[in-house]
Amino acid sequence: MFSAVWAACDHFLAPPIKLFLQKNSIGPKNDDALTGISECVIGVILGAIAGYYFGPMIAVSFAQTAWSWIATGCLIRASFVFSR
Numbered sequence: 001m002f003s004a005v006w007a008a009c010d011h012f013l014a015p016p017i018k019l020f021l022q023k024n025s026i027g028p029k030n031d032d033a034l035t036g037i038s039e040c041v042i043g044v045i046l047g048a049i050a051g052y053y054f055g056p057m058i059a060v061s062f063a064q065t066a067w068s069w070i071a072t073g074c075l076i077r078a079s080f081v082f083s084r
Contacts, residue, residue, distance in 0.1 A: 002057070006046055006075070014038040036067025043071040047078025056080045 017038040021027050027037050050057050057079035061068040 002050065002059075003062070006042075006059075009042050009046060010039055013042055017041055032067070036065075036070060039067055039071040040074045043073075043075035044078045047075035048082040050075075051079030051082035052084065056083045 014035060015038075018031075018034045021034050021037065027034055047057065057076060059072050059075050061072040
């Protein structure tokens with residue numbers, strides 16, 4: 001269930017975050033890196049929400065890209081930091 005929420009958030013929220021980063025010249029000029037940073041931002045937000053309400057989360061990435069694993073690590077760490 002949580003994977004579906006994360007996938008939906010990545011699909012709908014990553015492009016606007018990436019566009020915001022591009023327009024404001026924040027981060028690298030590489031499109032893959034900007035997409036990865038956007039996924040990390042979403043991972044931190046979802047990890048913070050999940051950690052606060054449900055406790056620490058353990059997650060895995062089904063996508064076999066470096067940025068997906070980095071975003072998964074961000075989600076896990078945020079869930080531990082924000083857990084009650």
